[in-house]
Amino acid sequence: MTILLFDCFALRPLRPDDSGDIFRAIDSQRDYLGQWLPFVALTRSEEDSRAFIAASLSDPANPVYTLRADGLFAGLIGFKSADPAAGSIEIGYWLREEFQHRGIVTAAVQELRRIAFEELGMCRIEIRCGTGNLPSNRIPQRLDMRLDRVEKQAELLSSGEQIDLNVYVAEK
Structure with a gap:
């Protein structure tokens, strides 16, 4: 089921046939996406994208969606680290450069x-x-999510740099 966001932009649940779009987006924008996303360096073939999709689809507690612009693949957004017992979940996202802003x-x-x-x-x-x-x-800030904490040296980028992460929170 596609969810219209506004104008020509929509969310569509991730499907096995998205592997080519995902790989081509990552492969064509390695420098741009790789600045902040460690998985970019590890995505070397469409098979890597197929493996990501298979893992995602086998985890129904953490649904993933493609971001679409006029039906074209623009990026991914989804849930991860769902903890139903604690009632918490994380949202992660990335977007091709030409669809930014x-x-x-x-x-x-x-x-x-x-x-x-x-x-x-x-x-x-x-x-x-x-x-x-x-x-x-700016995305969680725009949505009035609260900066909860800074996790020091929480992520290793493919450049070898260890970076801090801001953790934003929204509570029901």
């Missing part, structure tokens, strides 16, 4: 927040962003 991820996070609270029964949502990744940090 159009509000698509902000609208998609709003929709995933609704899904997490209303459909999945969660009471806490977290988003983690590299402290230096200002565009990514």
